[in-house]
Amino acid sequence: MSTYNEVFDIIIIGAGPCGLAVAARLREETPSAMFTDEEHQRYHWIKKHQGKMSLARAKTKRLYNAPLAESSYYKTQRCCANDNSRSTYSTLVLDSSGSRWMERWHRAFKALRIEHLRSPMFFHVDPADRDGMLAYTRETGREKELFELSGCVGQELSKHKRKKIRNISQFPREAEINERDRKDYFTPSTSLFADYCNSIIARYGLDNESVPIQRSEVCDITFGEVQGSKDDSKLFTVSTTHGKSFHSRAVVLAVGPGLTKMMPWNLSSDEELGACHSSEVGVKFPSAALARKIENRQTTHVVVVGGGLSSAQFADMAIARGVTKVWHIMRGDLKIKHFDVSLNWVGKFKNYDKAVFWSADDDQERFEMIQTARNGGSITPRYQKILKQLAAKDRVSIHTQTVISSKKFDSGTQTWKIVTDPPIANFPDRIDYVCFATGMKTDANEMGLLQSMNRDYPIESINGLLCLTDDLMWKPDVPLFVTGRLASLRLGPAAPNLEGARLGAERIAWALQDVLGEQTDVDFCGREGEKLQKAFCGLGNRYESLAQCS
Structure with a gap:
C-alpha cells in the first residue's frame, strides 16, 4: 500500500x-468530429434554447413559458473563450x-x-x-x-x-x-x-x-x-x-x-556503429564514419531493409543527405497504397467494413480482419514516383522477394559484408550503413x-x-x-x-x-438532462425539452 x-x-x-x-x-462539451451534421445541429439548437424559447400554440398563438432571453450557451462561449476552466x-x-x-x-x-x-x-x-x-x-x-x-x-x-x-x-x-x-x-x-x-x-x-x-x-x-x-x-x-x-x-x-524494435537480428555493440532502426534515424544516422565519407565526397552505399513507407522515406532522405546509392531490400512485394489500410476503411461517412468489424463474433475474427485490412507495409503512389525517379538516376536499387542471408561487420573500417538471397547483381563488396525500417512490435x-x-x-x-x-x-x-x-x-x-x-x-x-x-453545465442525470439526451440521439420530439412544467 x-x-x-x-x-x-x-x-x-x-x-x-x-x-x-x-x-x-x-x-x-459539444463534440462534432464523430457525429453527423444533423446530430451536432440538434445538440447545439437544444442547448442554446433550452428553457429560453417562448413557445406559441399553433391554434391560439398564445405564448407560454418565460420570455425570450439571451442564451446561456453563448454567454458561456464568450466568457470561456480564453478560460479553459470549464469541463x-x-x-x-x-x-x-x-x-x-x-x-x-x-x-x-x-x-x-x-x-x-x-x-x-x-x-x-x-x-x-x-x-x-x-x-x-x-x-x-x-x-x-x-x-x-x-x-x-x-x-x-x-x-x-x-x-x-x-x-x-x-x-x-x-x-x-x-x-x-x-x-x-x-x-x-x-x-x-x-x-x-x-x-x-x-x-x-x-x-x-x-x-x-x-x-x-x-x-x-x-x-x-x-x-x-x-x-x-x-x-x-x-x-x-x-x-x-x-x-x-x-x-x-x-x-x-x-518500444520493441522488430529487427532481423539483434545488433551487437560493434554493429550498432554501422546500423540503426528507422525510429533512431534522427539520433544515429548518419554515423560518424559515414558522415566523414560523405563530406569527403567518397562513394557510399547504404542498405535499407523493409517495404513500408518509412523505408521509402529513409531512402529519399539518405540520397538528399549525400549518400551515393541506396539498396532497398524487402522480403515481400512492393505494395502501393494511399493509406495504411484499404480505401474501404477510410470512408468519411458510411463504412460497411467498420460495421462488420464491430459486429464480429469474437476478437480472433477481428484480429484476422485487421491483418487483412493492413496487409503489411506499403508505400504511397507519391513515394513510388520518387523511388522510380531515383532508380532512373541509378541512385536507388529496389529488390523485392530478397532477404539478407549472411552478414559480417568490420569494426575497423565500420563497413558490412552482406550476402543476399537471391544474390543481387553488382552488389557492392562493402556496405557503409544499414537501416532497418521494419516497424515496431x-x-x-x-x-x-x-x-x-x-x-x-x-x-x-x-x-x-x-x-x-x-x-x-x-x-x-x-x-x-x-x-x-x-x-x-x-x-x-x-x-x-x-x-x-x-x-x-x-x-x-x-x-x-x-x-x-x-x-459540464448540463446535468445529463437529471430529468431535463434525460430529455436532452433523447433529443440529441434523435429519440422522441426535439421540441419536448423546451417545455417547462407549470
Whole structure:
C-alpha cells in the first residue's frame, strides 16, 4: 500500500496524437468530429434554447413559458473563450520524449524530412469539427500546402466495370467516394498539420500549467488502495524511472506502438556503429564514419531493409543527405497504397467494413480482419514516383522477394559484408550503413509498465493486442483506458492512425464521465438532462425539452 499525496483525476501517459486527442476531447462539451451534421445541429439548437424559447400554440398563438432571453450557451462561449476552466479534470501528462505535445512525432518527421502526412484532411485530433483542418487551411490561406491524393475520388471503377456489374447482388464491395468529397482527399503539409495541432492546443488551454507535461518514462502502473486517500478508495499509482510516483483516479495509456524494435537480428555493440532502426534515424544516422565519407565526397552505399513507407522515406532522405546509392531490400512485394489500410476503411461517412468489424463474433475474427485490412507495409503512389525517379538516376536499387542471408561487420573500417538471397547483381563488396525500417512490435504482454496490471488484473490478449471493454477500459471496474494501436481490437485497423486517435478519445471521454462524474453545465442525470439526451440521439420530439412544467 503506497502513501497518499496529490491525486489527479486523470494521468495521460503519452503526449503524442492519441494523448492530445484525449486531452482536447475532455475539454470539448459539444463534440462534432464523430457525429453527423444533423446530430451536432440538434445538440447545439437544444442547448442554446433550452428553457429560453417562448413557445406559441399553433391554434391560439398564445405564448407560454418565460420570455425570450439571451442564451446561456453563448454567454458561456464568450466568457470561456480564453478560460479553459470549464469541463476540466485535474490532469497530468507523462511522456518519455519531452515536455511538449507531439515532440516525438515532430522529431521523427524532421529526421526523415517528411513533407506531407499520409492521412487525408479529415484525419486529425480536433474533437470540435470533422472538417476543422480543411477550414483552418482555408482560413489561413494555405491551400498550396495540400497534396491531392489522385485516384481516391471518381476512379474506383471504370465505366466498363460499372456496366458489367449492373446486378447489385454481384456488385463487389469497393470504396466509392462521392465527387463532392474530393476536397477531403488531400494530405496536409507537415508544417500545416503542426500549426493546426498548435491551434487546438491553444484553443483548449492545453499549453499552460492547467495541464502539465512532465518528461518521464513510466515503468509501472498499479491499482489499489492508497494510504490516506479519501474513503480508502482504489487509486492508480504511476511510477517513473526517475523514482517518482503519481496518483490518479483514472489513467489513459496512449503510448503508440511500443518500444520493441522488430529487427532481423539483434545488433551487437560493434554493429550498432554501422546500423540503426528507422525510429533512431534522427539520433544515429548518419554515423560518424559515414558522415566523414560523405563530406569527403567518397562513394557510399547504404542498405535499407523493409517495404513500408518509412523505408521509402529513409531512402529519399539518405540520397538528399549525400549518400551515393541506396539498396532497398524487402522480403515481400512492393505494395502501393494511399493509406495504411484499404480505401474501404477510410470512408468519411458510411463504412460497411467498420460495421462488420464491430459486429464480429469474437476478437480472433477481428484480429484476422485487421491483418487483412493492413496487409503489411506499403508505400504511397507519391513515394513510388520518387523511388522510380531515383532508380532512373541509378541512385536507388529496389529488390523485392530478397532477404539478407549472411552478414559480417568490420569494426575497423565500420563497413558490412552482406550476402543476399537471391544474390543481387553488382552488389557492392562493402556496405557503409544499414537501416532497418521494419516497424515496431506491439505486445502488451511484453510492456514493462503493464506487468503489474497483467499480474493483478489479468485480461485476455490476442497477438499482443488487448481485449478491452467497448469503452476501451481495462476492466469494467478498473479505469485504465487504452487507445492507439493496443486498442485495435475495439477501434479497428485504423487504430494506430489519426482517425483511431480521435475515435478512441471519443469513447474514453464518454466513459470517463461515468467514472469521474460529469464536468459540464448540463446535468445529463437529471430529468431535463434525460430529455436532452433523447433529443440529441434523435429519440422522441426535439421540441419536448423546451417545455417547462407549470
